[in-house]
Amino acid sequence: MKNVILPRRRALILTGGALAAPMLAPMIATGVARAADEWPNKPVKYIVVFPAGGPTDTLSRIVCHELEKLTNQQFIIDNKSGSGGVVGAEAIARSAPDGYTIGLYTIAAHAIAPTLYTKLPFDAGKDFTGIAILWEVPNMLMTRLDFPANTVPEMIALLKANPGKYSFASSGAGTSPQITGEMFKSMAGVNILHVPYRGSAPAHQDILAGQVDMMFDNIPGPLGLMKGGKVKAFAVTSKERHPAAPDVPAMAEFLPGFEITSWGGVCGPAGLPPAMVTRLSELLKQALESAALKEAFDKQGATRRWLNPADTAAYRADNEKRLAPIIKASGAKVE
Known part of the structure; x- marks a missing residue:
């Protein structure tokens, strides 16, 4: 192989870059650390x-x-x-x-x-x-105020007797409320229609208006509606009862292993x-x-x-x- 002779200026640049790299590394690291300290x-x-x-x-x-x-x-x-x-x-x-x-x-x-x-x-x-x-x-299961059941066992019996008649809302496809509803369907052996919304707020509005029957949702929303006497609360999805709603049973009390x-x-x-x-x-x-x-x-x-x-x-x-x-x-x- 022939020796490659670099022009003097280019050789100096390459040599200088190689020598500078070890010195630049600590400077770069220091700069990153300073940026983190000064953030934001x-x-x-x-x-x-x-x-x-x-x-x-x-x-x-x-x-x-x-x-x-x-x-x-x-x-x-x-x-x-x-x-x-x-x-x-x-x-x-x-x-x-x-x-x-x-x-x-x-x-x-x-x-x-x-x-x-x-x-x-x-x-x-x-x-x-x-x-x-x-x-x-945790999520809480709530229903419209005139839903024709008052306990989880009564609800499951009603849904089994009327497959496909009732619906559950969620805050959107793929959200925790939807998956909780799907989990309930599977473990309870019931058939209810999923109605996805763009967020919890419009879903709550339709629960109150009676346009949809029930919903699992993060506890803050249902809790406020329950305390206001606007919905029925059936269960929470934590392993045990939630301190914010001690009178509302855990779903696991009726469906062992139900926890999300x-x-x-x-x-x-x-x-x-x-x-x-x-x-x-x-x-x-x-x-x-x-x-x-x-x-x-x-x-x-x-x-x-x-x-x-x-x-x-x-x-x-x-x-x-x-x-x-x-x-x-x-x-x-x-x-």
Whole structure:
């Protein structure tokens, strides 16, 4: 092979670059760490993957309010709803990994959707950086006020005697309320029609108007309607009765093994610098420990649940694995 002789100027550039690389690496690392320490130095977009006014949106706004107090920066809520949270989750996955677009980490988009949807525009395990899990919320089964049953056994008997006659609402295809309804159908052996809505608020309106018969939904919404005497509450989906509604039985009292809990947290796109993830995680933990947030969460029926970034990723993966056979057994599928 012939020796390759480089022009002197190019040789000097290449040699200089090789010598500079080891010196630049610490400088780059220092710059990333400084950026994390200074985050945020401008407003942060926070994508909520469900419509405004629903229970998850409310909890997200409470968290963002606490973050604003801790950082003296704006956290601007951007509601991107649709397809059970998939639309908003895709927006998070495609955002720049700079910490200025983060958003809601949910059971629907990140643990249910991978099994429920035949095709997703993202990989729930690879395209996100899980930052923290912040809360768990059971669902509550409510019905219109004039529903002709008053207990879960009476409801199951009624539904079995009238297959296909009654309907259940959800906050959207692929959401936790839908999967909870499908789980109920499968375990109770009943046939009820699924009616998806774009969020909880319009579904609640139709429950009150008698346009749809029943709904599993995150406990804050049904709890308020129940206390206002506007709906009947039949059961909660946590393993045991919920302290916010101690007189409402757990569904597991009638259908052993029936347990499903919605959860929410914060995530960003894949590739967020580890130092920034740590900074975000620590701020979220501080927010979660505030007395104001605890009081607000209690009013919403949400249980605070803190998980660090590593445990957050494992929790999501475990939920996907646990729910997959339930979803498959229900026969539910979204194209």
